[in-house]
Amino acid sequence: MKKQLIFILFFVSVFGFAQENPITVAIDTATIRIGEQIQYKIVVDQKRNVLFSKLQLDSLGKVEVVEDLPIDTIKNKLEKKYILTSFDSGQYVIPKQQVLVNNRKFFTDSLLVNVATVKVDTTKQKMFPIKAIKNEPKTFDDYKHWLWWIIPILVLIAVVLYFIFRKKEKKETIKIAIPPIQEALQRLKELDEKHLLEQKKIKIYYSELTDIVRTYIEKDIHIPALESTTNELIETITDFNESSKLGISKETIQQLKEVLQNADLVKFAKSKPIVEEIKEHRNMSEHILQNLKPVKETANEVE
Numbered sequence: 001m002k003k004q005l006i007f008i009l010f011f012v013s014v015f016g017f018a019q020e021n022p023i024t025v026a027i028d029t030a031t032i033r034i035g036e037q038i039q040y041k042i043v044v045d046q047k048r049n050v051l052f053s054k055l056q057l058d059s060l061g062k063v064e065v066v067e068d069l070p071i072d073t074i075k076n077k078l079e080k081k082y083i084l085t086s087f088d089s090g091q092y093v094i095p096k097q098q099v100l101v102n103n104r105k106f107f108t109d110s111l112l113v114n115v116a117t118v119k120v121d122t123t124k125q126k127m128f129p130i131k132a133i134k135n136e137p138k139t140f141d142d143y144k145h146w147l148w149w150i151i152p153i154l155v156l157i158a159v160v161l162y163f164i165f166r167k168k169e170k171k172e173t174i175k176i177a178i179p180p181i182q183e184a185l186q187r188l189k190e191l192d193e194k195h196l197l198e199q200k201k202i203k204i205y206y207s208e209l210t211d212i213v214r215t216y217i218e219k220d221i222h223i224p225a226l227e228s229t230t231n232e233l234i235e236t237i238t239d240f241n242e243s244s245k246l247g248i249s250k251e252t253i254q255q256l257k258e259v260l261q262n263a264d265l266v267k268f269a270k271s272k273p274i275v276e277e278i279k280e281h282r283n284m285s286e287h288i289l290q291n292l293k294p295v296k297e298t299a300n301e302v303e
Helices: 002-018 140-165 180-193 202-221 230-244 250-268 275-291 295-302
Strands: 023-027 031-033 037-044 050-052 063-068 072-074 077-086 090-094 098-101 104-107 111-116
Touching: 023 111, 037 098, 063 250, 077 111, 180 202, 180 275, 202 230, 202 250, 202 275, 230 250, 250 275
Parallel strands: 031 111
Antiparallel strands: 023 037, 037 077, 050 098, 063 077, 072 077, 090 111, 098 104
């Protein structure tokens, strides 16, 4: 009788332990190419007092949240979904996530995501025929006999032009050099006047907005910004700021990173931010332009 009682208690404790953690996590795929999306889902098996914590991503910051979806109720379960993506190839671990259920802490399993580059199939490239041998190029001796006619004609034309224009004053066009910051702010104003948001041309709007910021960085700070990726540009500015003592604040660099990353999502991941977010990025870009100005130049202007 005692053995049966012990067996029953053991079975109940094992079953209770197996049922203790009501949290599961899943992704629709563990391998993607750069820019593709993953659906990351956390499921609570019963309708309880549930509080989902802020999603914690990989420690390298290579995996990004495209969309944070609202909580769904399916039968007797709660589901929280996120759309994730990455623009850097490699293997990244999405760490354990904390969920509060009835004021108790539970954790999901960590997951590994593989991000691969896009391979180019060289077997499908177009082949071109071999070009024929070119003819021997002409030499100066082939045209020497024409000089007896060309030189006198050129001299005559030069003399005629001299007498025609000798009394006319030459007006030199003076090019007014506009400082890069004024040029950038003027372009920003012209972007507002295009009313691209009203026309729902969000992708074009973000392309022009980031081009204004990148062009200013290239002209005034002399950092190659137009051909750099977002991560390359942020790393270069951070290193250049520390080594040259430009005095650009970490807040300004973080704002620049936020604007460029959101623009990448719009252009490559087809993200659709709301109007308030777009206006915030526009105002943030103007703040970035005014605060990226090298501290040395600012000091010279004060003097």
